[in-house]
Amino acid sequence: AQSVSQHNHHVILSEAASLELGCNYSYGGTVNLFWYVQYPGQHLQLLLKYFSGDPLVKGIKGFEAEFIKSKFSFNLRKPSVQWSDTAEYFCAVSPDGSSNTGKLIFGQGTTLQVKP
Amino acid sequence: DAGITQSPRHKVTETGTPVTLRCHQTENHRYMYWYRQDPGHGLRLIHYSYGVKDTDKGEVSDGYSVSRSKTEDFLLTLESATSSQTSVYFCAIGSREIDTQYFGPGTRLTVL
Numbered sequence: 001a002q003s004v005s006q007h008n009h010h011v012i013l014s015e016a017a018s019l020e021l022g023c024n025y026s027y028g029g030t031v032n033l034f035w036y037v038q039y040p041g042q043h044l045q046l047l048l049k050y051f052s053g054d055p056l057v058k059g060i061k062g063f064e065a066e067f068i069k070s071k072f073s074f075n076l077r078k079p080s081v082q083w084s085d086t087a088e089y090f091c092a093v094s095p096d097g098s099s100n101t102g103k104l105i106f107g108q109g110t111t112l113q114v115k116p
Numbered sequence: 117d118a119g120i121t122q123s124p125r126h127k128v129t130e131t132g133t134p135v136t137l138r139c140h141q142t143e144n145h146r147y148m149y150w151y152r153q154d155p156g157h158g159l160r161l162i163h164y165s166y167g168v169k170d171t172d173k174g175e176v177s178d179g180y181s182v183s184r185s186k187t188e189d190f191l192l193t194l195e196s197a198t199s200s201q202t203s204v205y206f207c208a209i210g211s212r213e214i215d216t217q218y219f220g221p222g223t224r225l226t227v228l
Contacts, residue, residue: 004158034216043206044159044219051215090158103149103174104208104217106158 006107021076023091032094033074120220135194139207147210148190152203197227
């Protein structure tokens with residue numbers, strides 16, 4: 001079955017530390033990849049997405065992600081986190097390939113806590 | 117933010133009662149989705165719609181039904197609520213033109 005795995009369930013960092021959250025998926029075909037963020041008490045917001053082209057994609061708020069096809073991975077990074085980055089982060093995959101109007105498969109989520 | 121509203125935002129009900137959650141969009145997008153969010157499971161797709169009166173099952177559809185009689189409204193019904201359906205429910209919308217899904221504010225449902 002298609003699945004998305006986020007290895008880190010709970011990450012605690014100090015401000016200014018670098019962040020990398022892992023995401024791996026199990027699907028051999030063409031995929032579209034996403035990272036969403038959910039701030040406390042809020043709905044999910046899109047951080048960034050990858051459809052094709054440059055495997056290093058940049059999103060909002062200084063986040064970026066790298067698609068490594070050979071590793072089925074799409075890891076999220078930020079060089080220096082801020083207290084306001086405290087949130088839950090979800091990796092998601094759309095295995096449709098040709099259209100993003102299909103279903104999304106989400107990872108379990110990673111809770112990031114940034115200490116001031 | 118995309119024009120998506122959900123109602124009610126919070127609901128407490130008892131086991132065995134019917135519950136209907138509403139998702140309303142003002143964006144005229146073709147696709148609408150219902151997810152549930154549970155700790156340790158991320159978001160899981162319940163049902164989705166690819167047009168008026170066109171719906172299909174998702175990963176966790178047992179115990180849920182949906183209806184879409186208008187482009188802007190997508191209803192999720194729990195015919196007989198159970199405690200295992202206590203969750204936060206998110207609606208999302210999407211289309212080919214925007215190439216992503218946008219999420220509503222969520223409904224927190226507690227089944228006692």
